[in-house]
Amino acid sequence: MDVSATSSNAGHQDPATLIKDGARQQLAKLGAAGLSLDAVAQESGLAVTAVEAVFPHRDDLLTALVIDAYNASGAAMERADGAARDEGAPAGARLLAATRALRRWSFDNPAEFTLIYGSPVPDYHAPQETVPPASRTPAVLAGIVRAALEGGELTPPRRTVTGPPLLLPAAVEAFGGVPEAPFSDIIERGIVLWSNLIGLLVFQVFSRTHDSVSDESAFFDYAIAVAAESIGLEVPLGEKTD
Structure with missing residues (x-):
């Protein structure tokens, strides 16, 4: 995964939308039971703290x-x-x-x-x-x-x-x-x-x-x-x- 490219895109996209898009990718891979803020942060190219600022809990x-x-x-x-x-x-x-x-x-x-x-x-x-x-x-x-x-x-x-x-x-x-x-x-x-x-x-x-x-x-x-x-x-x- 090219984190730098994703991070660049993140600056032009609503954080909640970017996070939810990453979460949907995780849903497709792992299912809802496997969803975690850490995995979504990695998928979205964001720091976990940035994800938690929008969605504090899974x-x-x-x-x-x-x-x-x-x-x-x-x-x-x-x-x-x-x-x-x-x-x-x-x-x-x-x-x-x-x-x-x-x-x-x-x-x-x-x-x-x-x-x-x-x-x-x-x-x-x-x-x-x-x-x-x-x-x-x-x-x-x-x-x-x-x-x-x-x-x-x-x-x-x-x-x-x-x-x-x-x-x-x-x-x-x-x-x-x-x-x-x-x-x-x-x-x-x-x-x-x-x-x-x-x-x-x-x-x-x-x-x-x-x-x-x-x-x-x-x-x-x-x-x-x-x-x-x-x-x-x-x-x-x-x-x-x-």
Whole structure:
């Protein structure tokens, strides 16, 4: 590594950005569990004291990386959904566009994807400030589901929730209240859809389907369409995949 060249570049770059770029390189090499301020300093061409001046502890740096990853992935979904919405696409096509965008981001940034959706980092507990960025992905899904509900694009379900409530008040508030029957459990179904999306991405990014699926991008679209059936939404297939 040419430390002198890196140090020269450091004078023209925001220190936090330079440090986080170095940390992402370390994530790709060692994983989040192996991240250390010493290694990041060496990767960035900085003194450890310079890194500590911005991020005093490893957990401070991890939190910054987590926030950036959630914001970047959420923004990718928001852009794709906004473009589809502006074109007048139905909710099913919006869902496909947004989830495809998250898939692209996940494959383009596997280390960051692993950081937020892989195994928990030992001895790290994400603080409250990571919650709003993490909420951007489910917020996109909720917006699409809400639009489908308001636009009459949903088929009533055959099964509804019975027994005690399954949702926390915050989830109901975030959606804007519990819809009337027959869609009174649409929030629960939306959480199932969200869970299916992340699980599917984990399988694909970590190569769990490569030896059983011939076309993984087409299978992703198919899986999203199947998952969307749980909320009564039809996803158009047959269009060009990523």
